[in-house]
Amino acid sequence: MLVAILDCLVSCELQELVKGLEREGIRCLSASCIDTLHQDIETYAAQPLVIYGEHSIDLPYDDCPRLWLCCGPEVSHDLVHAPRLGTVTNTDLERRAKAIRAEYRLLTFVQAQCFFADISGKQRVEKLGLGDKATDILLTRLR
Numbered sequence: 001m002l003v004a005i006l007d008c009l010v011s012c013e014l015q016e017l018v019k020g021l022e023r024e025g026i027r028c029l030s031a032s033c034i035d036t037l038h039q040d041i042e043t044y045a046a047q048p049l050v051i052y053g054e055h056s057i058d059l060p061y062d063d064c065p066r067l068w069l070c071c072g073p074e075v076s077h078d079l080v081h082a083p084r085l086g087t088v089t090n091t092d093l094e095r096r097a098k099a100i101r102a103e104y105r106l107l108t109f110v111q112a113q114c115f116f117a118d119i120s121g122k123q124r125v126e127k128l129g130l131g132d133k134a135t136d137i138l139l140t141r142l143r
Contacts, residue, residue, distance in 0.1 A: 002041065002061060003119050005031075006052040006112075007099055008069035009082040009092050017069060017112055018052055024120045031056035048119055054092075057099055067112060068096070068104040075106040 003026065008014040018028045027044045029037060031053040041049060051059060056066075072081035078096075082088050100106070107115065 001045065001048055002051070002064045003048045004050050004064050004115070005056045005059060005061065005066045006050055006069060007054060007056050007067075007095070007104070008071075009078065009088055009096055010071055010086040012086055013071055013109065014052060014069055017109065017116075018050070020113065021050060021116055024116065025123065026050055026116060026120065028052055031059060034059075048123055050116075054095060057095060057102065057104075065115075066099070066102060066104040067115070068099050068106050069112050070106050070108055073108060075108060078106070 006014065006017070008017075021028055026048045028050045029040050029044075029052070031037065031051050032055055033040070034055060037051070037059075041051075051061070068078075070078035071085055072078060079093075
């Protein structure tokens, strides 16, 4: 199940998020391997998948959220913090502008972690096999 397509101006930020997602059981596929990407998606279709990287903007998949991981504590700080964290080229800035035109959702690192935590939680509830009862139990505990 394709959960999201993810990109960022600074690769180290993206790699950090990807490591965390993989620890949580979300399979992350790099968009730089376009030749095998469709086959990989079919192979791992039963588990949550995230496609990430600078080539992800050109992928034809449109049945999942497209997320842009911003740098800094607010999405408005992306262009301020990104150059401090890594080399940002004009090509990167053009890709970001293209992503915004393609309606990528801008998220901070914390917002992205919350987005994926929700997916992980739903996946765990589904694995319990209790249907709506498990959801009711979790919601009761959170109140």
